[in-house]
Amino acid sequence: MSGYITEEIPAEELTRQIERAREIGDSVRSLVAATVVTDVDDDDLAEARRHIDAATEILERRRIDASFGLRFNSDGRLRNWGNAVEGIRNPIAPPVEFHAEPDHVWSELHLGPQYEGPPGLVHGGVIALILDQVLGNAAVNAGAPGMTGTLTIRYRKGTPLGSLRVEGRLDRTEGHKSFASGTISTADGLCAEAEGIFIMPRWARGLDASRQMGVGDA
Incomplete structure (x- = not known):
């Protein structure tokens, strides 16, 4: 079945990728929460939107063609970063x-x-x-x-x-x-x-x- 992917990423590099994924996920997660409860004025909302749109444009520069899927690494670690509950890079997930x-x-x-x-x-x-x-x-x-x-x-x-x-x-x-x-x-x-x-x-x-x-x- 598609979406189940085997990869061979060196352990040190995978650890680095996990740290970066957690950082970006946490940042966007905080943004989502702040968006719900913010009470700033229209000018601040417009400024925030410009920054958000710019960040989205950066992230869209390079992307995978489908969903993240489930990725098995050769060292036994599994990445389910798109999971809606556990995914560290999915801002919908708590995680x-x-x-x-x-x-x-x-x-x-x-x-x-x-x-x-x-x-x-x-x-x-x-x-x-x-x-x-x-x-x-x-x-x-x-x-x-x-x-x-x-x-x-x-x-x-x-x-x-x-x-x-x-x-x-x-x-x-x-x-x-x-x-x-x-x-x-x-x-x-x-x-x-x-x-x-x-x-x-x-x-x-x-x-x-x-x-x-x-x-x-x-």
Whole structure:
């Protein structure tokens, strides 16, 4: 399947690229948040727009033809920089950095004003987006990756903007199906929970194990 790319970038050079990707992603992410809450006058808005348009023109000087995809490096590192949840170079992504434990994955993250739905609360679609990713990563962590087949969300209460914790775990497997569950919460308690079924697609079942892990990270 296209979009799954193998590269051979020297380790030191890849580390440098990761640092630059994180820097530009963080800068544009800050710009997005500032755009939502700014209250400057028209002259300042016009000046900001000129700078933004100039920066966009610079970035468009050289670009890939399609989406970023999923890139496997020869040293074992994987880049999913375009991912809408984890992608360090995607300003839409918070980004969420997951940590793997033997029986679950987790992350602590901060969602700013650009993720608002109801006033002061995270948009329900953003909650679903993040829970989908954490459940998929839980399946990957347990060695049973797949793509989302179904996702069921139960919203227990409004999720406030700010600091959050997400967790996910694999519950069981049945053939090519993995069943996972997860939660998103604040220090005050549970906000939403999810259950999902993740399926290894037919085209990926013949891949080696490392490439199959990438299916769940996409």
